[in-house]
Amino acid sequence: MSKKRLRTIEAAFVALGPSGVAIRDRLKHLTPEDEKVLRLVGEHLGRPASRA
Numbered sequence: 001m002s003k004k005r006l007r008t009i010e011a012a013f014v015a016l017g018p019s020g021v022a023i024r025d026r027l028k029h030l031t032p033e034d035e036k037v038l039r040l041v042g043e044h045l046g047r048p049a050s051r052a
Contacts, residue, residue: 027038 030038
């Protein structure tokens with residue numbers, strides 16, 4: 001019985017996410033309240049990313 005060679009494990013990588021610019025193009029006719037909520041959510045979600 002012959003032994004099979006194990007495949008090598010490549011280095012880990014992280015795929016880049018989509019750019020926020022594409023999302024900004026699709027948001028039209030927002031109320032001031034909508035803009036405020038989106039800015040707060042963006043700020044909240046950006047905190048963990050800035051700590052990494």
